[in-house]
Amino acid sequence: MKTAVVTGASGFIGKALTEHLLENGYRVFAVGRDLTKLDSIRQENLTGIAADFSAYGQLHERIPCADIFFHLAWDGAYGEKTVDYRVQLENARYACEALVQAAAIGCKKFVLAGTVAELEILEHIDENVCHPRGTCIYGAAKLTAEMMCKTLAAQKGIGFNCGLFANIIGPGDYSRRSTNSILHQFLQGQAPKLVKGDGLNDWLYIKDAVRLIRAMGEQGVDGKTYYIGHTDLWPLRKIVERARDVVAPDLPLVFGAVPDAFLTDYSYISTTALYEDTGCRAEYSFDEAIRQTAAWVNTLRF
Numbered sequence: 001m002k003t004a005v006v007t008g009a010s011g012f013i014g015k016a017l018t019e020h021l022l023e024n025g026y027r028v029f030a031v032g033r034d035l036t037k038l039d040s041i042r043q044e045n046l047t048g049i050a051a052d053f054s055a056y057g058q059l060h061e062r063i064p065c066a067d068i069f070f071h072l073a074w075d076g077a078y079g080e081k082t083v084d085y086r087v088q089l090e091n092a093r094y095a096c097e098a099l100v101q102a103a104a105i106g107c108k109k110f111v112l113a114g115t116v117a118e119l120e121i122l123e124h125i126d127e128n129v130c131h132p133r134g135t136c137i138y139g140a141a142k143l144t145a146e147m148m149c150k151t152l153a154a155q156k157g158i159g160f161n162c163g164l165f166a167n168i169i170g171p172g173d174y175s176r177r178s179t180n181s182i183l184h185q186f187l188q189g190q191a192p193k194l195v196k197g198d199g200l201n202d203w204l205y206i207k208d209a210v211r212l213i214r215a216m217g218e219q220g221v222d223g224k225t226y227y228i229g230h231t232d233l234w235p236l237r238k239i240v241e242r243a244r245d246v247v248a249p250d251l252p253l254v255f256g257a258v259p260d261a262f263l264t265d266y267s268y269i270s271t272t273a274l275y276e277d278t279g280c281r282a283e284y285s286f287d288e289a290i291r292q293t294a295a296w297v298n299t300l301r302f
Contacts, residue, residue, distance in 0.1 A: 001045075003027045003066045004217070005059075005107070007098060008073035009048075010037040012173045013113070013165075013209060017070060020210040022046060029063045031073070053094040060104035068217040069102035071095055072113040076138065078177050083134035088141035095145035099152050099160075109159040110149065111217045114225065116164050116202070118143045119268045133261055150223065161220035163213060164269055166229030169289065170206030171296035179203055182240065183290070183297045186247040196256040197237030199263035202229040205289035208282040215280035226274040230282045233271060246290040 004021050008014035010032030018030050019041045027045040030038055035048040042048075049062055053073070073094070076087045095112060102110045117139035124130040146162045153160035169179045185192045212228045220226060234242075237255055244251055275281040 001025060001027050002068070003029070005029045005031060005063060005066045005069045005102070005105070007031040007069075007071050008113075010034045011072065012175070013168060013206070013213075014070075014072040015041070016170070016172060016206045017072065017210045017213055018046070020207075020214060024214065029066060031059065053090065053097075056094055056097045056101060059098075059101040063105050066102075066105050066107050068109045068111060069098065069105070069107040070111045070113075070213065070217060071098040071102075073098070074113065074142075077115075078175055082138035085137050088137050092141045092145040092148065096148050096152060099149045099158070100156070103152075103156040103158045107158060109161065109217055109220075110153055111213065111220075112146060112149050112160070112162040113213075114146055114162045114164045115139060115142045116166055116227070116229070116264060116269075118146070118164055119264050119266065120262055122268045123265050146225065154223070159222045161216050161222075162225040163216050163228040164225060165209070166202035166204040166227070168204050168206055168209045169293045170209075171292060172206065173293075173296070174300065176302065179293075180297050180300070181302075183243065183247060183294045184300070184302050186244055186251060187294060187298050189248060189251065191251055191253055193257040194240060194253065194255045195236065195258055195260045197240060198235055199260060200233040200266055201236035201239055201264070202233050203239055203243075203286075203289070204229045204282060205284040205286075205293070208284045208289075212274060212280055212282065215278040216274060219278040219280075220274070221277050224273070224277070225269070226277075227266075227269045227271045228274070229271060231272045231275055233266060242286060243290045243294075246287050247294045 006018050009018045009030035029047050031049045033052050081087045121139045121143050182192050
């Protein structure tokens with residue numbers, strides 16, 4: 001039986017990944033701050049480990065062995081903490097500690113949850129003279145964690161992959177990120193204030209996301225960073241229009257009411273590499289993903 005460690009297991013993606021791994025025959029050590037959020041999926045092969053970052057140094061004493069270590073825990077992935085350099089530097093520090101623990105446990109592979117926001121940092125580095133947004137502190141911390149962990153992995157002889165996550169949507173996401181906010185406004189019959197929407201974007205359903213993450217952990221080429229999203233991307237305008245057609249087909253939309261803060265340049269990452277290396281790609285119907293996500297958002301209190 002394969003064994004995995006999942007940090008951030010009480011979060012949106014972490015909980016979904018934990019459940020997916022259990023469904024596919026894994027034994028899972030789920031690390032999180034609030035394990036009551038895992039009550040609905042408790043199984044014989046699930047071991048909960050209550051731990052915040054301060055307890056990471058003892059993980060090797062609490063986990064006897066594992067094959068893959070999925071590090072998803074990250075404080076401040078959205079909201080005010082994305083611009084707090086203290087919080088984000090601590091995140092990078094504890095990502096490194098997680099890798100050290102994975103090596104001590106004897107894991108064969110360490111998988112780090114990155115973000116598509118890292119591409120903005122790479123573009124700014126290329127530009128040299130630039131004026132980054134405040135949220136680049138978050139993206140820079142993710143990129144820092146990726147490079148530090150990749151270096152440590154090479155030193156300690158453990159396999160490494162980083163996945164740059166697209167905008168992941170679906171049941172279980174309690175946040176007020178733009179994806180949930182837009183769907184909430186559609187449900188209320190309100191037209192959101194939108195950017196022009198010509199730039200490429202990606203909304204990935206959670207069930208596809210965890211499949212891609214598992215494929216990366218099992219079959220990803222050592223040392224490689226992958227895009228966790230669709231192989232073919234759409235302009236944001238098309239995504240929002242399709243979502244509107246599913247949720248509120250009669251609602252008129254006006255694009256360009258607010259300026260684009262930044263347009264992601266996807267040429268810095270291959271959107272097809274994970275499929276080429278593992279044979280796994282996103283397959284869930286976009287319209288059904290929107291229906292399921294909208295039904296979930298409709299239960300939230302905004």
